[in-house]
Amino acid sequence: MFISATIISNYGNFFEARGCDDIDYMFFNYQNYTEMFYPECAAWYTGANPNQYAVVQANLGGDPAQASTALNLSFTMAAWLSLALHAIGVEVYVSWPGS
Secondary structure, three states, X not given: OHHHHHHHHHHOOXXXXXXXHHHHXXXXXXXXXXXXXXXXXXXXXXXXXXXXXXXXEOOOOOOHHHHHHHHHHHHHHHXXXXXXXXXHHHHHHHHOOOO
16 A cells, blocks of 8 residues: 555645545644645635535645545555455465365
8 A cells, every 4th residue: 555655646646635624633723734735725714615625636745634645545446456356366265176
């Protein structure tokens, strides 16, 4: 998962919509930092849009929201890859001669 998150970060063109409440939590409820990096979350702080989302770039070397996004995007790929490997492994084990 870490390897794929590094590849995603180096490629640089992956983004994810994250809720401003999640982003605020990652910045320890510090409004100034959250609004500095994600100004679209200002509507969430004022209460004008309690479901406000911000677009976050996937980057392990960036702010906490960007690192979380890189790991989140790689998790889905890792889950499908592990499912496929286990399914193939079971089929090979069952069909192996002498089993």
